[in-house]
Amino acid sequence: MADEYIDFSTGLKRLTGIDLGSYKRQQMERRIRSYVDRMPVSGLAEFLRLIEKSQEELDTFLDRITINVSELYRNPEQYETLRTKVVPELRAANPIRVWSAGCSYGAEAFTVACMLSEELGGTAHFEIVGSDIDRRVVHRAERGFFSDADMRSVPAKVRERWFERQDSGFQAREQLKHHLRFRREDLLHDRFQNGWDLVLCRNVVIYFTDKARDQVHQGLAKVLRPGGYLMVGSTERVADPHAIGLEPAYPFIYRKVA
Numbered sequence: 001m002a003d004e005y006i007d008f009s010t011g012l013k014r015l016t017g018i019d020l021g022s023y024k025r026q027q028m029e030r031r032i033r034s035y036v037d038r039m040p041v042s043g044l045a046e047f048l049r050l051i052e053k054s055q056e057e058l059d060t061f062l063d064r065i066t067i068n069v070s071e072l073y074r075n076p077e078q079y080e081t082l083r084t085k086v087v088p089e090l091r092a093a094n095p096i097r098v099w100s101a102g103c104s105y106g107a108e109a110f111t112v113a114c115m116l117s118e119e120l121g122g123t124a125h126f127e128i129v130g131s132d133i134d135r136r137v138v139h140r141a142e143r144g145f146f147s148d149a150d151m152r153s154v155p156a157k158v159r160e161r162w163f164e165r166q167d168s169g170f171q172a173r174e175q176l177k178h179h180l181r182f183r184r185e186d187l188l189h190d191r192f193q194n195g196w197d198l199v200l201c202r203n204v205v206i207y208f209t210d211k212a213r214d215q216v217h218q219g220l221a222k223v224l225r226p227g228g229y230l231m232v233g234s235t236e237r238v239a240d241p242h243a244i245g246l247e248p249a250y251p252f253i254y255r256k257v258a
């Protein structure tokens with residue numbers, strides 16, 4: 001029997017390289033259908049023809065189906081572990097290289113930038129790269145502008161030092177921004193860059209099939225430098241850390257075996 005979701009997935013992959021087959025089908029199909037139901041088309045096949053013709057429709061669609069929820073200092077207890085246990089060890093690296101994989105609009109990457117600046121001093125040598133499959137959030141991240149809601153867990157003294165208050169939110173200051181770069185990257189498709197001291201991949205692979213999730217974790221483990229750390233989300237875990245050269249170090253944090 002024809003499966004229009006599979007046909008749609010094949011078309012989308014041809015068009016964008018994005019592989020819906022690596023995402024949990026039930027969740028993703030529900031999200032896509034509820035979006036398409038509100039469009040002036042008869043179904044997925046006609047919707048595919050629409051996004052084939054219009055880059056703007058395609059971008060809006062991708063923006064809606066990727067879940068970009070984030071905020072600075074999301075799950076503060078995780079960052080506290082990072083600050084007290086991992087950052088002291090990272091000091092030895094020069095520069096310290098951090099990757100926020102699936103960074104959404106940059107809140108996680110900016111949080112790490114605040115933390116390293118606070119802990120190591122403003123002149124510390126570190127680079128943070130944020131990447132996401134969704135081009136629109138990558139552009140947002142580059143601006144470094146965050147709403148009041150995004151900033152609600154940021155300690156006041158950190159907020160005052162590294163951000164400037166504006167009418168509708170907070171703008172990251174240049175001293176913080178210059179540590180950060182953002183790029184579009186598909187964790188299921190693109191080759192990973194090598195040599196990271198810390199990789200954060202939080203609340204991203206929860207939408208992936210188990211197989212895709214394990215592949216991503218394996219790929220991330222590979223590009224960590226020996227002794228480097230991988231931090232996952234507060235509801236996640238690496239299925240078999242030892243099999244991919246990692247060892248559990250702290251809650252939700254794994255160390256690459258040297």
Ligand SMILES: C[S@@+](CC[C@H](N)C(=O)[O-])C[C@H]1O[C@@H](n2cnc3c(N)ncnc32)[C@H](O)[C@@H]1O
Pocket residue numbers: 066067068069070071074101102103104105107108131132133134137185186187188201202203204233
């Ligand atoms: C819920 S946000 C997580 C943001 C941040 N890591 C956090 O925990 O606050 C999930 C992000 O994963 C991104 N994403 C989904 N599939 C991806 C893929 N294949 N490659 C890279 N990013 C992906 C989405 O676009 C979205 O911005």
